[in-house]
Amino acid sequence: MAEIENRPSNFIRTIIDEDLNSGKHQSVHTRFPPEPNGFLHIGHAKSICLNFGIAKDYQGLCNLRFDDTNPEKEDINYVKSIQEDVKWLGFNWDGDICYSSNYFEQLHDYAVELIQKGLAYVCFLSPEEAREYRGTLTEPGRNSPYRDTPVEENLALFAKMRNGEFKEGECVLRAKIDMASSFIVLRDPIIYRIKFAHHHQTGDAWCIYPMYDFTHCISDALEGITHSLCTLEFQDNRRLYDWVLDNISIECHPQQIEFSRLNLEYTVMSKRKLNDLVVNNQVDGWDDPRMPTIAGLRRRGYTPASVREFCKRIGITKQDNMVEMGMLEACIREDLNEHAPRAMAVIDPIKVVIENFDEGKVEEINASNHPNNESMGSRVLPFTKELYIESEDFRVEANKHYKRLVLGKEVRLRNAYVIKAERFDEDEQGNITTIYCTYDAETLGKNPSDGRKVKGVIHWVSASHSIDAEVRQYDRLFSVPNPAAADNYTDVLNPDSLVIIKGAKVEPSLANAKAEQGYQFERLGYYCRDNKSEGLVFNQTVGLRDSWAKMDQGE
Template sequence: MGTSETAVTSNFIRNIIAEDLENGKREQVVTRFPPEPNGYLHIGHAKSFSLNFGLAEDFSGRCHLRFDDTNPIKEEDEYVDAIKADVRWLGFDWGEHLHFASDYFDQLYLWAVQLIKAGKAYVDSQTAEEMRENRGTLTQPGVNSPFRDRSVVENLELFEKMKAGEFPDGAHILRAKIDMSSPNMNLRDPAMYRILHAHHHRTGDKWCIYPMYDFAHGQGDSIEGVTYSICTLEFEDHRPLYDWFIEQLGIFAPQQIEFARLNLSYTVMSKRKLLQLVNEQYVSGWDDPRMPTLVGMRRRGYPPAAIRTFCERIGVGKGASWIDLSVLEDCVREQLNESAYRRLAVLKPLKVTLSNYPADKIEMLEAPNHPQQPELGKRKLPFSHELYIDRDDFMEEPPKKFFRLGPGREVRLRNAYIIKCEEVIKNSDGDVVELRCSADLDTLGQNPADGHKVKGIVHWVSAVQAQEVEVRLYDRLFNQENPDKAENYLQALNPDSFQTTTALVEPELIAVEPGSTFQFERVGYFTVDSKDSKSGQPVFNRTVTLRDTWAKLK
């Protein structure tokens, strides 16, 4: 995404920044992406960091990657590494600007002391339940804490003892002294520090008090010289508090701008719910190809360029809206249609015997790797007396507009001959087990303008040369458009979201590299699983179907 696309991808945030630069309000653009390392990133995060990195790129600025690691109980290095890998995978680079909120713990502590000395913060010794009761409601003001008027000296002593580890978790909390009657609940003496005797993934056991997000967030932006703190709409009511801390401390003031978060149909993006899906084994892990996590999408075979296109296409606005999952899937199809090599694979094999083709002959036919890109070359397709086609390409009593195979009917085998069904073989149960056909051996490479014409084309593999592979048919994880509207979102899980089958494929597909993606012609796009595939035993994940099959269902 470069400056040449600015007009195409214009949005209200970009317009604000452009105006600020033009009138001299800002001299540079510095943004940041501040994830908490307590889980894996999902497609909603991709929208956020694509926006932040994209704006910095468009305006020749910089974007920082800063981990909000203020809660040691939930944070792990595993998540830090995964988040860095996801951001890089989408093509973004923070350069030397990798930061952690924990980098600023010493300075944040000094600023907390500064606010205590100024009479703007106090140590509260109420229980959590008492604080909830005294906070008030949206229609009733809160009640001042009985500890709100402690002296500066007493507050400093207590805060120092909190830091020294002299109190158990929950015994005291440091709060900002603002206004318990404010209509904005976030300004009703919000918490700044809590006692937490927990090992931190970077600072170890140095601290037993940790800053709250609302206190650490804005100050971290200020320290780094972030000019635009871009976040989602749920933080709009937090902006007055963000600005209050900055103003009281007299430090550099970034500008917070909010935009609507991504709401994607047939998906949940609550970290709590995603963690439940993992922990209770409704999915195989954070990287399950049905998950909306970026690591799951990468394993499924979604190209990073498709995700960036999706983030640009859906735009940035202030109003909450729902994006249909088909928009993302269309971006994936568009990208893979350009890049994926074509191959033949049969998922529901039905045997075809060619009566007029020599039983001992193996013919090597040529087929393009990509029909629209001849520069990608060709590959060899083994053709033999016995073949397999897909069972769905045959009907004993086909309707009028069924242009595939039936008794007495003709079709073209993809990149091969025209065949005609002469006889249908059934087993004792009456099931069709074999088709005996004849081939027009003069139709190989025939131009459609030539004499022998047919409307139907079907895919196939040689029964002699085809290889068996495991294919995993992934689909949407939920079968309700908005799973959160269900009485229990788990009840909206799609029981058909994961199925496995054994497919017959072209022989060369047995040795492909993990992560390689192909279009199985007339079937869909499939990617070699990066986790479960072994040498000579590839496992193929369905990345996306050739068309939106859910549109018909809706």
């Protein structure tokens, strides 16, 4: 237990420790139960890390189970993407993948058992009538006129439902609990409904499908789950969870424990809202790098380790709160700062001509791939007479705080020489087109503190050896911290969340950059090659500093 004791604790681990110490359980068995009706998001990553992490720490088991009870909204592509996300995060499930649909026959039999006990009935109220009978938060509900239908008649009606003898919406099977309960979830909830829909696992074998709340608890029990961990919105549903298991002949009774869901600034965590963004083409699919989905974060350049670290830092509590986006960005920034190789890219290029460098000469400069990790090796930077630098890195005049290239002043080129701006060309509109410089051949490899009064260091690429690339700069998807609180969340979409820059120039070592491999583009930020686009396309992962903080001109 030493390894467990050294880990940060939380109230769930305290409960598990007590259960093991008391002998209530001999081992721990958790599960991650996504509904295959969309891609997973960062909130699901928190649940993945919790469930799989606890199973690992306690040397227990963790199932991956798809709670696939709504075939109209589910898709096999979602099933595949969820498996990829779990593995990408660094986890694997025990045994075969589980599906609630594997238990459809058993679930049906348990529904029949409830009918036989007089605890379920077939109801023909319309949805509108059912809402009227349900009552409100302050007023009790009223019994359905079908509530006292005899057991034998209910069994016959339920058999007809299964045989497809009723239309969709014509009737449902409801649990008989308490229409006066202060918990609306216990006011005779629906446990089966009719749907003539093709299921991605069972095909057309069924035309009745169990509701999630009825299915989930029984699936947990059938799999021998000890601790069923879910978010706080299911807190009231725990009463139905326990009621179902208490009233059917099943031996295992897992304990449902709720924790706070993840709320992250500048995004939404509702799969329905995320799906609307995809369907309405307001983003480029579920894996758009602006989306909070695991696939989107992966495409943007986030690493599994950074996501796991983020989930560790936010912790597990019972109190809802809004997590700052900066905390997530800090995790990936720290990870990439340590592990990402360095490279140079010029996003808004302007030409520099080194007048005292020989025409046609190519000097190969050896540059380290990481300033603090020699094991990452080095690459060759071709230095030529014509270079590109960022247009913002040159000014004709500037104050003392501007530490870049100024007319008549010197600046150091990263990994290369000190150059001095002598003159420049401009077009008819007054835009500078070319900067003419001289270089000091004695300054290669010299330390910036070598006594020479050079104000700053800028990055560059060879004009003749650089490669054209597209760079995609990303910002927050929404313009306000809590878009879910807006009257219409789509009204607060950030119109500048994506800026596509064509014609960027990158050093030749990036020609064979692997998809999702993170690089620090020196002085610019962290980028990775896009995993879907053809050609050389780089996605901005995160800035070198807070992504909404203005870069200090004295950098």
